[in-house]
Amino acid sequence: MDAAQRRISTDVDGDVWRVVLDRPDAGNAIDLALADALVDALEQRPARTRTVLLLGNGPRFCVGGDVAGMAAAPDRAAFIGALANRWHDAVRAVITCPVPVVAGVQGAVAGAGIGLVGACDLVVCARSTKIRPAYGAIGLSPDGGTSWALARTLGAPRALDLMLTNGTLSAADAHAAGLVARLADDDRLTDEATALAHLVAAGPVRAMVRTRGLVRRAATTTLDAQLDEEARLIVASAADAESAEGIAAFAGKRAADFGGTR
Structure with missing residues (x-):
């Protein structure tokens, strides 16, 4: 895959493998290139690193699936099916990662981005972040593990209320429910998520x-x-x-x- 299409940047920070969703102009919207790149980044983790730190470049962590790509697809069902299945490979790669996965999320987490957050082991969330399933706004049911993450943390009644009314969850409510582990001031998010990743990497x-x-x-x-x-x-x-x-x-x-x- 051409480097310009990878959608992900990676680097080693001591004992931490930093993986950054890097499509900021599109809110890190998920397309096939981004899903492929995330799977590749997790598979290519250097053996000496002991924790993965997942971040999103730009003001929004991940706005979910690439709706512009869906709109332009000649066969929308086939396009969305292929994208969902490849994104599910990425979510499974996070869940089964052989080292702990820490995430720092900010701005907006929507659609399949919620499932990605739910797959991580520890999530630090900026206080101003808004979490919105958003599937109902475009007439779709959830994918990416979003229904699993929300039902598991909120319980079925609150998860359905959120998804069926196209509601929004604040960072404080997400923390109280257990969807995210910690809150951080917006300007401290990356520092605190990085510090947590290094703390975890020092453990067993x-x-x-x-x-x-x-x-x-x-x-x-x-x-x-x-x-x-x-x-x-x-x-x-x-x-x-x-x-x-x-x-x-x-x-x-x-x-x-x-x-x-x-």
């Missing part, structure tokens, strides 16, 4: 990923099944070099250095 990232899986499955499994899975994963963690370092550091009354474990 493999244990964190196991924890992520347990938490995401907890809502759809029985307590008995969850106990079995916790037992299996804590044994896996105990056999990991992270555990050896953590326990040795605790016993030696020193700070653990998880970055050196492989």
